[in-house]
Amino acid sequence: MVEHHPVQTSAVFLLGAAQRPLVPPPSPPSPPTPNTTVPGSPIQELCLEDVEPTKEQSAESSQRHERLSGAIHVLNTEATALRALTTLYEKDGLIGASFGAAVETITRHGGDRGKLVIIGVGKSGHIGKKLVATFNSLGVHATYLHPTEALHGDLGKIGKLDTVLFITFSGKTPELLGLLPHIDAALPTIVLTSHTRPDTCELIRQRPSMILVSAPIHESETASFGVSAPTTSTTVALAVGDALAIVAAQEINASVSSVFLRNHPGGAIGASIQKPRKISDITVPIRDIPQCCASGTPADIRGADVLKVAYDSPTGWVIASDLIVSPGRIRRLEATEFALPLSELPGLGIHRGDCITVLADTRISQAAEWIRDMVSSTEEQCDKYSVLAVVDKDGGDVIGFLEASQLLSWRN
Numbered sequence: 001m002v003e004h005h006p007v008q009t010s011a012v013f014l015l016g017a018a019q020r021p022l023v024p025p026p027s028p029p030s031p032p033t034p035n036t037t038v039p040g041s042p043i044q045e046l047c048l049e050d051v052e053p054t055k056e057q058s059a060e061s062s063q064r065h066e067r068l069s070g071a072i073h074v075l076n077t078e079a080t081a082l083r084a085l086t087t088l089y090e091k092d093g094l095i096g097a098s099f100g101a102a103v104e105t106i107t108r109h110g111g112d113r114g115k116l117v118i119i120g121v122g123k124s125g126h127i128g129k130k131l132v133a134t135f136n137s138l139g140v141h142a143t144y145l146h147p148t149e150a151l152h153g154d155l156g157k158i159g160k161l162d163t164v165l166f167i168t169f170s171g172k173t174p175e176l177l178g179l180l181p182h183i184d185a186a187l188p189t190i191v192l193t194s195h196t197r198p199d200t201c202e203l204i205r206q207r208p209s210m211i212l213v214s215a216p217i218h219e220s221e222t223a224s225f226g227v228s229a230p231t232t233s234t235t236v237a238l239a240v241g242d243a244l245a246i247v248a249a250q251e252i253n254a255s256v257s258s259v260f261l262r263n264h265p266g267g268a269i270g271a272s273i274q275k276p277r278k279i280s281d282i283t284v285p286i287r288d289i290p291q292c293c294a295s296g297t298p299a300d301i302r303g304a305d306v307l308k309v310a311y312d313s314p315t316g317w318v319i320a321s322d323l324i325v326s327p328g329r330i331r332r333l334e335a336t337e338f339a340l341p342l343s344e345l346p347g348l349g350i351h352r353g354d355c356i357t358v359l360a361d362t363r364i365s366q367a368a369e370w371i372r373d374m375v376s377s378t379e380e381q382c383d384k385y386s387v388l389a390v391v392d393k394d395g396g397d398v399i400g401f402l403e404a405s406q407l408l409s410w411r412n
Contacts, residue, residue, distance in 0.1 A: 077224045078235045084218040085236050088196070095196060098212045099243075105163055105188045105211060106140065106248045107331075114161030115141035119150070121175045123230040124167040124237065131167075131241040138249035139259035147175040155182060166191040167241075169215075169233045171201035180206055192237060192244075215240040250316065251331070279367050280360035283390045283400035284315050292320040298342040298349075303333055306348065317401065323349025326403050328385050347385075352398060355389035356382065360399055368407040375408065384408050 053061075089096055106116055116135055120128040128144050135142035145157050158164065164187055166176050171193040180203065183189065189210045195201040196214045204210045215236045222228045246256075253259045292309040293301050298321050306325055309318045316327035320342055329348050337345055356374075358367055367388075374382035384405035389398050 074225070074231070078232050081217045081232045081236050082239055085215065085239070088214070088216070092196070095214045098214070102190045102211045102213050102244060103247050103251065105190060106165075106244065107251045109161055109163045109188060114159060114163060115143060116163050116165055117143055117145050117158050118165045118167065119145045119147055119176065119179070120167035121147055121173060123234050124169065124173070127234055127237050127241065128165075128167050130238065131245060134242060134245045135249075138245055138256055139253045140245065140249050147173075147179045150179055151182065158183065158187070160184075160187075162187060164189045166193075166203060166210075167237060168192075168203065169194045169230065169237070171195050171203055176203060177206065185209075192240060194233065213240060213244065251327070277363060278360065279358055279362045279364055279388075279390055279402065280399070282364065282406060283360070283402050284317055285400045286398060288315050289313070289317040289319050289324075289401070292318050292325075297321055298323065301342040302338065303340050303342070303345055303348065304338040306330065306342065307333060307338065320349055323351060324355065324387055324389075324401055325349045326385070326387050326401070328403050328405055332385070350387050352389055355387045355401070356404070358388050358390055358402075359393060360390050361393050364407070364410060368410040371404050371407045375404070 089099065118128040118132055120126075125144070125146065132142045132144045143157060145154055150157075164183060166189065168176055168191065171191065185207070189207055190213055191201060191203050191210055192213045192215055193201055193203070194214070194216045195204075195212065196216055198204045198208075198210075198212050201212060204212060215233075217232045217236055220228070221230070221232055224232060249256045249259070290309055290313050292306050296305075301320050306318050306320050307330060309320075310316055310325070310327065310330045316330070318325040318330070323342065325348055329350075333345075333348065342349060356371075358370075371382065371386075371388075374380040374386075375384070382404065384403070386404040388402040388404060388407075390400045390402055391398055
């Protein structure tokens with residue numbers, strides 16, 4: 001072994017610089033420090049990335065997976081039930097007609113005269129209480145009645161102009177069957193149940209005039225979850241009940257949004273909606289009112305034509321020829337008038353020139369006071385079926401319409 005002295009090493013390093021790449025001499029290996037791991041040592045083996053999970057970790061991961069799988073199964077089952085229910089309502093004409101009859105009954109007897117009395121027990125009772133809150137918030141008067149309490153004095157809740165809605169998945173809940181004979185047979189009754197045909201529902205067998213509103217599920221809850229606890233059935237019952245509430249409210253109220261706002265000023269919902277102050281805030285825009293037989297004349301357009309367009313209209317308003325037809329006026333249309341031409345139905349439509357004109361930036365409270373004074377005056381021809389034509393701030397173009405009934409019921 002050649003001994004390298006410091007001076008000799010430097011001389012060789014400098015002389016060789018012009019002949020070959022500069023390569024420093026190898027450094028002697030450093031002695032291992034106390035923290036250095038030696039290949040194959042126990043410390044190094046503990047730091048490997050492919051360490052097998054412990055039994056506790058495997059169990060925890062499996063539990064998380066089972067919980068998520070269970071949740072997804074429940075959500076998917078209930079979503080499937082709602083999809084199947086939607087298809088049923090789209091394709092089964094009898095079920096659709098029964099739903100329409102139920103809405104007709106609620107709107108005919110509801111509003112300012114009667115109320116909807118919802119009766120159910122157990123989980124169906126809880127669904128009924130939620131639906132009562134929804135109906136009331138949308139301007140359809142409703143109340144909940146427990147069937148047992150009804151037999152002990154609360155039958156007094158039911159008035160002569162009310163409609164009764166039973167909620168029962170089986171259609172044969174003993175408490176409801178026991179209460180039924182004590183409810184006036186002249187009162188309109190509806191049952192929200194799993195049955196799809198009247199002849200299979202025991203409540204309807206005992207009260208044949210009862211209207212069926214179907215809320216079936218695609219498979220039993222025992223088959224879905226291994227237990228018959230009300231889950232899917234309550235979901236579909238709630239969905240159908242919500243459908244009844246929304247559709248009925250749209251027929252009873254010219255502006256459901258303004259009614260809901262008035263009835264729900266508090267909480268996050270109330271805070272998220274700007275309270276209407278001007279007439280323009282509650283006006284039905286003219287662009288949202290569909291035409292009925294645009295090329296027809298009042299002699300060509302029938303009452304049934306107006307009714308059909310109004311039913312499909314999201315606002316309930318219709319423009320027929322040169323006439324404005326409001327939801328309130330349409331609701332007064334009798335079945336015997338369906339075949340009559342518009343020219344023979346003077347109370348159905350109104351010319352724009354005969355509407356009460358009001359500026360769009362008028363305060364709602366001011367307009368409401370003005371309309372109330374006009375209704376109470378013997379000199380003015382104004383009632384709740386009068387129509388207001390809302391014009392822009394310059395007093396020129398009509399931007400929309402409003403029923404006087406909305407202002408007569410307005411409260412600040």
